[in-house]
Amino acid sequence: MLVTISGLPGSGTTTVCRMLASHYDIEMISAGDVFRNLAKEHSMSLGQFGKLAESDPAIDRMIDERQKDIALSRDNIILEGRLAGHMAGDEALCIWLKASLKVRVERIVGREGSSFEAKLNETIERESSESLRYREIYDIDINDLSIYDLVIESNRWNQYQICDILKTAIDNLGGFFNE
Numbered sequence: 001m002l003v004t005i006s007g008l009p010g011s012g013t014t015t016v017c018r019m020l021a022s023h024y025d026i027e028m029i030s031a032g033d034v035f036r037n038l039a040k041e042h043s044m045s046l047g048q049f050g051k052l053a054e055s056d057p058a059i060d061r062m063i064d065e066r067q068k069d070i071a072l073s074r075d076n077i078i079l080e081g082r083l084a085g086h087m088a089g090d091e092a093l094c095i096w097l098k099a100s101l102k103v104r105v106e107r108i109v110g111r112e113g114s115s116f117e118a119k120l121n122e123t124i125e126r127e128s129s130e131s132l133r134y135r136e137i138y139d140i141d142i143n144d145l146s147i148y149d150l151v152i153e154s155n156r157w158n159q160y161q162i163c164d165i166l167k168t169a170i171d172n173l174g175g176f177f178n179e
């Protein structure tokens with residue numbers, strides 16, 4: 001089974017993916033970790049690296065192709081990333097986690113530090129940059145959630161409750177093969 005979990009920065013995708021991967025003892029691949037690592041390797045902030053990616057589509061394609069190749073080469077995996085649902089194909093269970101901008105920025109500040117205002121500006125800049133790139137490179141409107149099987153408001157439930165909801169969905173679809 002292939003599960004994709006997508007959402008805007010700070011919506012809880014990475015936390016939920018890690019919890020599910022641990023519960024099912026399967027691999028998780030995160031586009032966000034790859035992107036953050038690439039930004040660090042280039043000694044750039046996420047905003048700066050996002051701007052670079054606007055002029056160099058190879059960065060997005062590299063991240064997305066790597067996730068796609070991994071997804072196609074394994075039977076049981078969770079993919080996390082903004083475009084994971086778009087890249088995975090029709091057989092995947094595609095999930096989108098959403099949360100308000102305020103809640104997402106508070107989570108990012110808790111994870112990465114800095115001031116709320118600095119992270120708010122960085123998040124708005126990053127999301128604008130990503131939205132532009134996804135539309136130009138893939139003709140994808142990141143705000144169109146129609147491809148997702150489940151859309152969950154992560155303001156409403158904590159990460160444990162969200163995992164319970166997702167485990168029910170996964171198990172009702174037959175679950176992962178190694179259970």
